[in-house]
Amino acid sequence: xxxxxxxxxxxxxxxxxxxxxxxxxxxxxxxxxxxxxxxxxxxxxxxxxxxxxxxxxxxxxxxxxxxxxxxxxxxxxxxxxxxxxxxxxxxxxxxxxxxxxxxxxxxxxxxxxxxxxxxxxxxxxxxxxxxxxxxxxxxxxxxxxxxxxxxxxxxxxxxxxxxxxxxxxxxxxxxxxxxxxxxxxxxxxxxxxxxxxxxxxxxxxxxxxxxxxxxxxxxxxxxxxxxxxxxxxxxxxxxxxxxxxxxxxxxxxxxxxxxxxxxxxxxxxxxxxxxxxxxxxxxxxxxxxxxxxxxxxxxxxxxxxxxxxxxxxxxxxxxxxxxxxxxxxxxxxxxxxxxxxxxxxxxxxxxxxxxxxxxxxxxxxxxxxxxxxxxxx
Amino acid sequence: xxxxxxxxxxxxxxxxxxxxxxxxxxxxxxxxxxxxxxxxxxxxxxxxxxxxxxxxxxxxxxxxxxxxxxxxxxxxxxxxxxxxxxxxxxxxxxxxxxxxxxxxxxxxxxxxxxxxxxxxxxxxxxxxxxxxxxxxxxxxxxxxxxxxxxxxxxxxxxxxxxxxxxxxxxxxxxxxxxxxxxxxxxxxxxxxxxxxxxxxxxxxxxxxxxxxxxxxxxxxxxxxxxxxxxxxxxxxxxxxxxxxxxxxxxxxxxxxxxxxxxxxxxxxxxxx
Numbered sequence: 001x002x003x004x005x006x007x008x009x010x011x012x013x014x015x016x017x018x019x020x021x022x023x024x025x026x027x028x029x030x031x032x033x034x035x036x037x038x039x040x041x042x043x044x045x046x047x048x049x050x051x052x053x054x055x056x057x058x059x060x061x062x063x064x065x066x067x068x069x070x071x072x073x074x075x076x077x078x079x080x081x082x083x084x085x086x087x088x089x090x091x092x093x094x095x096x097x098x099x100x101x102x103x104x105x106x107x108x109x110x111x112x113x114x115x116x117x118x119x120x121x122x123x124x125x126x127x128x129x130x131x132x133x134x135x136x137x138x139x140x141x142x143x144x145x146x147x148x149x150x151x152x153x154x155x156x157x158x159x160x161x162x163x164x165x166x167x168x169x170x171x172x173x174x175x176x177x178x179x180x181x182x183x184x185x186x187x188x189x190x191x192x193x194x195x196x197x198x199x200x201x202x203x204x205x206x207x208x209x210x211x212x213x214x215x216x217x218x219x220x221x222x223x224x225x226x227x228x229x230x231x232x233x234x235x236x237x238x239x240x241x242x243x244x245x246x247x248x249x250x251x252x253x254x255x256x257x258x259x260x261x262x263x264x265x266x267x268x269x270x271x272x273x274x275x276x277x278x279x280x281x282x283x284x285x286x287x288x289x290x291x292x293x294x295x296x297x298x299x300x301x302x303x304x305x306x307x308x309x310x311x312x313x314x315x316x317x318x319x320x321x322x323x324x325x326x327x328x329x330x331x332x333x334x335x336x337x338x339x340x341x342x343x344x345x346x347x348x349x350x351x352x353x354x355x356x357x358x359x360x361x362x363x364x365x366x367x368x369x370x371x372x373x374x375x376x377x
Numbered sequence: 378x379x380x381x382x383x384x385x386x387x388x389x390x391x392x393x394x395x396x397x398x399x400x401x402x403x404x405x406x407x408x409x410x411x412x413x414x415x416x417x418x419x420x421x422x423x424x425x426x427x428x429x430x431x432x433x434x435x436x437x438x439x440x441x442x443x444x445x446x447x448x449x450x451x452x453x454x455x456x457x458x459x460x461x462x463x464x465x466x467x468x469x470x471x472x473x474x475x476x477x478x479x480x481x482x483x484x485x486x487x488x489x490x491x492x493x494x495x496x497x498x499x500x501x502x503x504x505x506x507x508x509x510x511x512x513x514x515x516x517x518x519x520x521x522x523x524x525x526x527x528x529x530x531x532x533x534x535x536x537x538x539x540x541x542x543x544x545x546x547x548x549x550x551x552x553x554x555x556x557x558x559x560x561x562x563x564x565x566x567x568x569x570x571x572x573x574x575x576x577x578x579x580x581x582x583x584x585x586x587x588x589x590x591x592x593x594x595x596x597x598x599x600x601x602x603x604x605x606x607x608x609x610x611x612x613x614x615x616x617x618x619x620x621x622x623x624x625x626x627x628x629x630x631x632x633x634x635x636x637x638x639x640x641x642x643x644x645x646x647x648x649x
Contacts, residue, residue, distance in 0.1 A: 053543050074549030086540035090562040100548025151548065 001029035001187055002064040002077070002154045004050060009059035011045055011211075020045055020211040023059065029154075032181050032188045034202035036195060038234070042211040043191045044159055050189060051080050051157050063155065078155040079148035083163060085140045087132040093119075094128040097146045104151075111150075118146040121180065138169045145177070149184065156181075158190045162197065174200055195235050199223065207231050224366045225350070228357040232280045232350060238314060241286070241324040244354065245277045254279070254346070257320030260299050262346050268361075276354025283314065283327040285348035285367065289341035303338045315340075403625070410619040417614050431619035438616070439601050440593055441623060447513075448597040449627070451586070452579040454517040459575040460568060463526035468556050470527070471534040472542055482531070489524045494584070501588055515589045516597070520579065526571045533567040534560060573635040580628055598624045 009023040020042040027033045035043040048054040050061065052073035061068045068076055087096050094115060101111045119125045122142040132140055141161060148156050161177075162170045178201055181188045192198055198205045199219045207214040207222065207230075214234075215227040226232035232240040245256045252269045254262040256279060264272070289298040301317035301324075313332040316325040317340075326342070334340070347365035352358060380388070397404075409417055410431050411424040435441055470482050500519045509515035537560065545555040561568065583599045590596045602624060605617045 051543075051547060053546065073543075073547045078547065080544065080547050082540040082544060084538060084540055086538060086544040088541060088559055088563075090559075100545070100550060103549045103551075103554070147544075 001185055003027060003029045003062075004155060004187065004189065005060075005062035006046075006050075007060040007062070009046070009049065009061060010057050011042070011049060011054065012057045015057075018057070018211060020049075023213060025206060025213065025216055027187060027189060029187055030185050032178065032190065032201060032203045034198040034205040035189065035191045035208060036193065036198035036202075036205055036234075037208035037214075039193055041208040043193075043208050046208070047157050047159055047189060047191045050076075051078060052076055076155075077153050078157055079151045079153040080157040081144045081148050081159065081161045083160040085132075085144040085161075085164075087140055087143055089132055091131075092128065093124060093130050093132070093135070093143050096132065096143055097124075097150055099147065101150060114150045114152070115146075118149045121149065121183075122146050122176075137165055138173065141165060141173065145180070149180070153186075155187045155189065158188065160192055161190075163192070163194070170197075177201065195237070199235065207234060209234075220368075224368075225359060225362045226280070227359055229278050229280065229352050230357075232352075236282060238283050238316075238325040238327065240280045240282050240350070241319075241322070242278055242280045243319060243322055243324070245279045245351075247272045247275075247277070249273055256344070257322065259319055260344055261296055262344055262349075263294070263297065264346070271360070272351065278352040278354050278357070280350040280352065281344060281348055281363075282366075283325045284329075285345060285363075285365075286324070286326045286342055287345065288328075289343040293341075293343045297343050298341050299343075300339050300341050303334055303336055303340060306334050306336060308332070406618045406621050409615055410622050412615050414613060414615060431613075431615040432623070434613070434616045435605070435620045435623065439605060439620070441598070441601060441620065443593065444596055444598045444601040445623070445627070447595050448580055448599070448624075450513055451516045451595075451597055452576045454513060455520045455579040456572050456575040458517060458521035459523050459526050460572055462521045463523055463530050463571065464561065464564070464568065465556075466522075466527045467530035467534050468560060470531050471537075472552070472555075472560075485524055486528055489528075497584070497588070504589060509589075511590055511592060511595055513595055516586060516595060517579075519585070520575075523575070526575065529571055530564065530567055533564050537563055569635060573631060576631060577628060 004027040006023050006025050006027075009020065010018045011020040012018045023046065035046060037043045045054055049056050050063075052068070052071060056069050063071075063076055063078075088099060091099060097115045097118060098111050101114070106114075115128075116125070119128055122145060124139065124142055124146060127135060127139060127143075132143065135143065141164075144161070148158075158177075162173050165173060174197060190197075190201065202219055204217060205219055205222060206216045209230050215222055215231050222231060223235055226235060226240070229242055233242065243257045245254055247253070247264065247269055248255050248261075249269060251261075252264050252266060254264050254272070254277075256262070301319070303315050304317055304323070306313070306315045308331055310331065312327055312329045313334065314325055314327045315332075315334050316323050318324075345365060348363045348367075349361070350359060350363050351361035353360050405422070408422060408424055411427045411429075412421070413428060413430070416424060466485075470478060504510060504515045504519070507515075509518075541559060542555060545559065550558070580597075581599065582597070583603070586597045586600050587603075590600065598620075602617065602620050605620050606612050
């Protein structure tokens with residue numbers, strides 16, 4: 001177990017424009033750290049800089065306690081799993097897994113034992129004599145994983161390792177990866193563009209966009225309190241609904257896209273006054289209006305699209321220029337064109353500053369439950 | 378593939394005719410090698426009886442076995458040299474990024490446009506200065522750096538996923554170990570192709586051995602054939618053709634063996 005520390009890391013290919021800048025983060029020992037972002041955000045470049053495959057233009061990279069900026073990849077004591085697995089096609093599974101061990105001057109019998117253990121752990125024992133081309137995608141993935149495991153490096157880097165697998169296998173490998181990481185107590189740095197992978201696997205996740213950190217934190221905190229509108233729309237499916245809003249100080253109301261209005265307390269009103277605002281609300285927090293809802297806070301929306309997924313129903317409607325979606329659990333008999341009265345809970349609302357894009361109000365009602373409160377024994 | 382019978386017949390007869398045209402010189406040479414002098418003069422195609430007299434004459438008149446051995450040593454030497462030099466050069470062009478590598482590569486490739494004959498005289502002087510006339514080095518060294526071979530291997534190396542190299546770097550495998558343990562085995566197909574090409578072109582080379590050799594010690598078969606032709610005023614074509622047949626046998630053998638390897642390599646090349 002080792003920590004990885006990035007201080008002011010930046011990367012530039014042409015010496016003028018930084019593709020990555022101002023990266024400051026410490027990855028704790030034994031942590032499952034996920035780098036996530038849309039394609040082209042620099043997440044793979046960052047991983048490759050940690051691995052030593054790309055040069056670091058500026059800043060300091062520390063692995064453990066040593067500065068690793070100029071260490072060659074093999075001196076950094078890490079292993080890496082590539083998106084296309086990088087298996088040697090001419091070697092058998094066994095040789096592939098053991099490849100690199102003899103360079104480290106590990107005795108033959110130890111090698112054999114390690115390979116056998118890793119194969120056992122990943123269910124590859126029956127395939128040791130096969131060539132990679134005789135394996136399925138999932139099996140190749142496991143071989144790549146086994147290769148990372150046998151090196152017993154304290155840090156493991158993964159570059160979108162699951163993106164070539166089909167959905168079912170991916171879900172299975174997600175939990176398996178998590179299990180192995182816990183069992184071996186590795187520090188894992190994992191790159192993905194899939195926010196579901198990030199949410200389900202990471203102890204902490206870091207969201208990158210255009211080479212800059214947007215937010216670092218626990219998945220659930222990022223989901224509940226996104227630092228800016230980009231994070232809000234990137235995490236969660238369907239994405240968080242965003243809209244422009246402003247305060248009407250005369251009536252103490254928040255006007256959303258000139259359509260919804262929400263009563264505000266006078267403090268809130270004062271805080272948000274004279275600012276451009278962007279508000280966001282998760283699709284599951286939009287509720288159907290109840291009888292006691294003030295008619296002012298109620299709005300009738302016209303359904304433009306419906307998806308019934310069995311356990312949940314997602315429908316969308318138009319608000320101003322934006323399309324919002326609503327997610328309710330259960331199967332709702334809704335047809336396109338139906339008019340549905342909705343209400344917005346101010347406590348569930350994220351409010352971002354329209355100019356700096358910073359979160360200025362966290363939602364207080366995020367629908368989180370604890371067992372102790374819900375179950376009365 | 379299913380084909381109607383008439384179409385099949387048509388196709389096969391076309392193939393037979395064309396292959397006959399292609400092979401005619403070789404077949405005719407084979408026939409002549411079994412004929413006696415008068416028979417050849419009559420312009421027959423098939424010999425009246427199969428005589429091996431010409432073959433024994435060839436071996437009497439020339440140290441043909443010695444020549445065959447020389448040719449084999451020179452061809453194998455050039456082949457190995459080319460494989461080593463070209464694969465290392467191609468490796469550098471693909472896996473070692475350095476400033477101007479593309480420029481150097483295109484410069485290298487552009488030498489393909491200079492005919493070998495144009496560089497023959499300077500090469501001859503170098504070999505002469507090194508005192509390498511009548512030596513195997515003199516016959517082989519000038520052919521080691523082959524632009525075509527480097528190009529061929531570079532193209533193949535470029536299809537190897539760069540992640541393999543990166544994975545090897547992370548595992549701490551040295552550049553040369555990666556070259557030997559990963560690149561070469563993966564590129565077997567291209568190496569066999571280049572090897573066969575190098576061997577055959579050297580085997581068939583005439584001008585350079587003619588310049589470099591002045592005695593029988595390292596002379597190759599192609600020079601030997603020419604010697605047969607001009608030793609006497611009236612060339613005994615039967616004997617010459619017997620020599621030709623002996624000389625092309627190793628070439629054909631190599632072709633058959635190489636082809637098998639090549640096919641194996643091709644089917645193995647299904648990466649990923």
